[in-house]
Amino acid sequence: MTTDTLSLTINRHFDAPPEQVFDAWLGKAWGEWIGPRDIRGEVTALEPKVGGQYRIRMHKPDGTTLAVGGVYREIVRPSKLVFTWVWEEGQTDTLITLTFRKAGHGTDMTIRHEGFADADRRDRHNSGWTSSFEKLAERLAREGV
Numbered sequence: 001m002t003t004d005t006l007s008l009t010i011n012r013h014f015d016a017p018p019e020q021v022f023d024a025w026l027g028k029a030w031g032e033w034i035g036p037r038d039i040r041g042e043v044t045a046l047e048p049k050v051g052g053q054y055r056i057r058m059h060k061p062d063g064t065t066l067a068v069g070g071v072y073r074e075i076v077r078p079s080k081l082v083f084t085w086v087w088e089e090g091q092t093d094t095l096i097t098l099t100f101r102k103a104g105h106g107t108d109m110t111i112r113h114e115g116f117a118d119a120d121r122r123d124r125h126n127s128g129w130t131s132s133f134e135k136l137a138e139r140l141a142r143e144g145v
Contacts, residue, residue, distance in 0.1 A: 007112065008125060016141075033139050041058050042059065050073065055067060071084050081098040084096075
């Protein structure tokens with residue numbers, strides 16, 4: 001496999017300004033939209049500064065819980081956010097780079113998630129991110145501008 005097969009890139013437009021979309025990644029409300037529809041997220045640690053850590057518990061309908069966390073590497077409000085992403089069940093660190101660009105009255109956001117151990121993990125994250133972004137779009141619409 002090439003490195004490109006072990007990363008994913010998703011582009012998504014949101015009907016909200018870049019500051020609002022950017023801030024959605026750095027607040028406790030992150031837990032409300034992260035993960036697939038049947039997941040209830042809970043932000044248990046959040047230090048939104050370079051070198052700061054975050055941790056999110058994801059509660060599944062069957063009662064099991066998964067946890068993911070990482071370290072912020074770059075924060076440039078409202079245009080770029082870079083952080084590590086590692087599941088606590090022993091997977092290797094992956095890296096997320098988010099960019100936010102004003103597009104009309106909204107925001108074009110790109111996520112590049114790289115460093116997956118295999119294509120299956122990449123594809124499951126692609127599905128999870130896609131679902132998360134649908135939930136984020138709904139949240140941003142409720143918040144209004």
